[in-house]
Amino acid sequence: MNTDTCNTSNCNTANTLALIYGALLLRIWLGVRAIQTGIEKFAGAVSSTEAIKVDGVVNEEGLTAVAATKAYALDNYHGVPEALMTKFQGEPLMLKFALPIYDKILGPVLLILGATILLGIANRTSLFLLGLLYISLTWGLILIKQDEGVSWLGVHMILIALALMLAEHNRFAILKKW
Numbered sequence: 001m002n003t004d005t006c007n008t009s010n011c012n013t014a015n016t017l018a019l020i021y022g023a024l025l026l027r028i029w030l031g032v033r034a035i036q037t038g039i040e041k042f043a044g045a046v047s048s049t050e051a052i053k054v055d056g057v058v059n060e061e062g063l064t065a066v067a068a069t070k071a072y073a074l075d076n077y078h079g080v081p082e083a084l085m086t087k088f089q090g091e092p093l094m095l096k097f098a099l100p101i102y103d104k105i106l107g108p109v110l111l112i113l114g115a116t117i118l119l120g121i122a123n124r125t126s127l128f129l130l131g132l133l134y135i136s137l138t139w140g141l142i143l144i145k146q147d148e149g150v151s152w153l154g155v156h157m158i159l160i161a162l163a164l165m166l167a168e169h170n171r172f173a174i175l176k177k178w
């Protein structure tokens with residue numbers, strides 16, 4: 001006789017809890033990913049020059065070392081990295097009037113969608129909008145032949161679709177219907 005069998009109510013409770021945890025983990029991952037990607041749009045490098053010390057004393061030849069550290073500031077903001085912006089501007093299928101707008105709004109949109117997903121505010125709509133944003137990013141990367149980025153965004157789209165499929169099990173949400 002098998003003692004590992006469970007009655008229907010025990011199995012359903014365990015499965016429901018797993019689905020709740022799965023929905024929560026996906027929501028946290030996608031929200032944190034979007035927020036951090038938005039924050040990285042404000043990253044830049046700060047360079048400093050420092051005299052090289054030999055045995056604790058500044059060298060006599062005037063040798064210096066340049067150190068660069070990562071810093072976040074509003075002045076560093078680039079929604080679309082400068083190297084990619086040049087490639088996009090050379091693409092005939094890229095909407096030239098929309099590129100500067102996209103450059104301005106990409107970081108804030110990622111921050112807002114990430115926060116709404118993380119907090120569970122209108123989760124289905126937020127996930128859908130993040131999916132649309134990733135589709136737009138995919139389209140741009142296809143134009144400039146960045147296949148690796150397209151693949152990564154494809155994985156993100158699968159995670160968004162899975163999160164949408166688990167949305168009914170999302171217990172910790174605000175505006176749960178949406």
